[in-house]
Amino acid sequence: MKKLIVTLMGASLFIAACGGNDVVNEASNSTNNETTSNGTYDLASGEEIYQQKCAACHGGDLTGAGASAVTGLTYDEVLDAVVNGAGSMPAGLVTGSDAEDVSAWVEKVGNE
Template structure:
């Protein structure tokens, strides 16, 4: 009885293909997790402000190279604040720095400062 020399190579080939498929799926899953995976947690309004606004408006809303926002809610409504965030104002305030839900959270938070 002679052994078929092709069978060991066939088994190794199938095992190699399965290994590539498994490692690819693990890599894709990890890549999606690192990239946010479609479900990203929205930052707090304070974090959004710190990342996008604090460099000009100051870390404590006190104003810096841009107006103070510590009492912005007493002079502007939430909708007016959202409009300024979305469309900018004058030459100093660029449009669209914060968009979507982050913009809504930020404008609600700023409107509370009276």
């Protein structure tokens, strides 16, 4: 009887621990992703990419640091600049889904 109780308690703890991770992952995904009319984007990734590739010129607060401010822009305007270049900014600094993520993040933060 004692072994049965210990086994059931152990199984309960195991199941509870596994179930808890799903809830945490779902919560973090929902806060890091945003769905817009253009698709679904990973905003946390977009912010990280911005800090690595864009902030030196456009400023950590998007107000410009040697290059133009990137506030008040739409997703499409940012994506066009990232993909095709703008002014002295060369094309292709960020590509693919990274370009989409950073564009979505800049639009969101730059319009708050």
